[in-house]
Amino acid sequence: MPQPLRLKEHEQERSLVNGRVKACALLVLSLAAILVGRLYVLQVLQHDQQTAVSENNRVHxxxxxxxxxxxxxxxxxxxxxxxxxxxxxxxxxxxxxxxxxxxxxxxxxxxxxxxxxxxxxxxxxxxxxxxxxxxxxxxxxxxxxxxxxxxxxxxxxxxxxxxxxxxxxxxxxxxxxxxxxxxxxxxxxxxxxxxxxxxxxxxxxxxxxxxxxxxxxxxxxxxxxxxxxxxxxxxxxxxxxxxxxxxHLSLDAHLQLAAEKALGERRGAVVVLDPANGDVLAMVSNPAFDPNLFVKGISFKQYAELRDSIDRPLFNRVLRGLYAPGSTVKPEVALAGLDSGVITPSSRVFDAGYYELPNYDHKYRNWNRSGDGWVDMYTAIMRSNDTYFYDVAHKLGIDRLHDYLTEFGLGQKVSLDMSEEAPGLMPSQDWKRATRRQAWYPGETLILGIGQGYMQVTPLQLAQATSLVASKGVWHRPHLALSVGGQPPVDEHPMPDIVLHDKRAWDQVNQGMQMVMHDPRGIARAAAAGAQYRIAGKSGTAQVVAIKQGERYNRDKTLERNRDNALFVGFAPADHPKVVVAVMIENGEAGGRVAGPVVREVMDSYLLDKDGHLKGEYAGASPAAPAPHT
Incomplete structure (x- = not known):
């Protein structure tokens, strides 16, 4: 039986269509409004920002x-x-x-x-x-x-x-x-x-x-x-x-090469200063390396060779090397004794080849085991007599000895523009108590008086201490820069000058240092032979490894790198110093015999012209005649 046909309800369909049309229109209007709003934000409110972003897409x-x-x-x-x-x-x-x-x-x-x-x-x-x-x-x-x-x-x-x-x-x-x-x-x-x-x-x-x-x-x-x-x-x-x-640096390329030549192939350091202003005229640390290798990026293999070399070419011995100064500090110890009143230039000590503290039987040996007999301050400096300086150190005591030597820059940073410089060490009772948790012993004061023991200094500090002796206590920090952009460097934290109670002490110690070089009994007289100017100098031989009581140093039984270090400091012309030289030769053994000639060769290069004559500006220097002993 056929189904009856459904009649369309036009009113209902029209209403449905109209609702959909209105919904679509509302959606379109809403989207258009959002679009217009966004365009307004981008084009008006964020115009500057978006312009910059757009430019950055093509402008860099x-x-x-x-x-x-x-x-x-x-x-x-x-x-x-x-x-x-x-x-x-x-x-x-x-x-x-x-x-x-x-x-x-x-x-x-x-x-x-x-x-x-x-x-x-x-x-x-x-x-x-x-x-x-x-x-x-x-x-x-x-x-x-x-x-x-x-x-x-x-x-x-x-x-x-x-x-x-x-x-x-x-x-x-x-x-x-x-x-x-x-x-x-x-x-x-x-x-x-x-x-x-x-x-x-x-x-x-x-x-x-x-x-x-x-x-x-x-x-x-x-x-x-x-x-x-x-x-x-x-x-x-x-x-x-x-x-x-x-x-522009204070360094002199000609003098630098001369110092390198004088040092030769030996491991060590040479520092040359102008005592009048602190200019570093030469600074040699040997062996060295080619800095051009690092500019383009050094290979792992090349760097390993430099880093692992037993001779340590990357190590700056002038600024980072810490060494016992040995007898090179005896002039400063003598000045401390004179200024504090514990000695006079004529004060004498009998040297039988050793020194003993009261109530102690330990013998502190002089390098000359047979002894020098009665010695005064001049002879003690000239002969580098250990016994005399043991006695001076004992009379001073560790506290005064520490304070005086610190005034000369030993055991502290002294440079103006050398950031790699190590401070070194000037020991004291407080230092030992804080670091070793031990009391300070009297014997340690004695060996400090001859530059041994805990004391460690850099070659630059040694040169500066010698420069202060030469300039009679006037402090000028050593510096490498002569001018930066046309302007000289400024020391914003200047050190106070060393002022002694009796200024004559400077000349008295100077005289003792001249006797080291020019007296017939001076231990470094060979290094000054034939000099056209007077030199004030002091040698030093510092132990690398300790030697037991009663034993003698035997180089044949000592490994090469355990042998004593050789040191020498000096300034010239002695009566109006123009140049200070400090030399340290690792395992060189004899300061006067090995390091002394290096100092002399550097001084000659600086003070003499190409014909071997004293340069005009130094012509007023006194000739190399024996110094009077007063």
């Missing part, structure tokens, strides 16, 4: 690293310069798969896995977008050609001409000028991120490190327009960088 600010300041010696000899170099850089944003590109680079240039690891380290450094990172320095022509041919495999890599540091005199000034090296991750945390944009290297040691801020300069920048691939299309704006300031 690229840093222009400043040219590093140059370093000269006092006579204008160039010690550190900037030379052009073709370097390989990588802009990571243009490289795509950076790891794949670096693998291709290693394949193209036949590099090692060590190089590949270094590239990863370089790329991990913090940087700005589209800022290139230098991967390789000083490319040769073959490498440049290979990179050009394989450019399609190496997106993001470019060969750019840049300046890199170079040290023309190489190892001769490695420990004073120092060197620059690649900025590492630790240094990026402390360096100004803006100033060092685009800079690959920073001062690591020496003057390069201490005056980094002045040498670096101020970064410049370029506003450049780039395409979608990040390539520069044109330069929109440029602000030139401010180059770093040039530095």
């Amino acid at each position: 600010v690229l840093p222009i690293p400043p040219e590093r300041g140059l370093i000269y010696d006092r006579n204008g000899v160039l010690l550190a310069e900037n030379t052009p170099s073709f370097n390989l850089t990588m802009t990571r944003e243009r490289a795509g798969d950076a790891a794949k590109v670096l693998d291709s680079l290693v394949d193209v240039l036949a590099l090692s896995q060590e190089d590949r690891q270094q590239f990863d380290k370089d790329l991990r450094r913090a940087r700005k977008p589209f800022e290139p990172v230098t991967l390789m320095f000083d490319l040769n022509e073959e490498q440049i050609a290979l990179l050009a041919v394989n450019q399609f495999r190496l997106p993001g890599l470019d060969v750019e001409a840049q300046f890199i540091r170079e040290y023309p005199l190489g190892e001769h000034f490695a420990h004073s000028v120092g060197y620059v090296g690649r900025i590492n991750e630790r240094e990026t945390k402390f360096l100004d991120a803006t100033e060092y944009r685009g800079t690959q290297s920073v001062g690591k040691t020496g003057i390069e490190h201490f005056y980094e801020k002045q040498l670096h300069g101020h970064v410049g920048y370029e506003e450049v327009e780039t395409n979608a691939q990040g390539r520069v299309m044109r330069v929109l704006n440029r602000h030139d960088p401010v180059p770093g300031e040039d530095i």
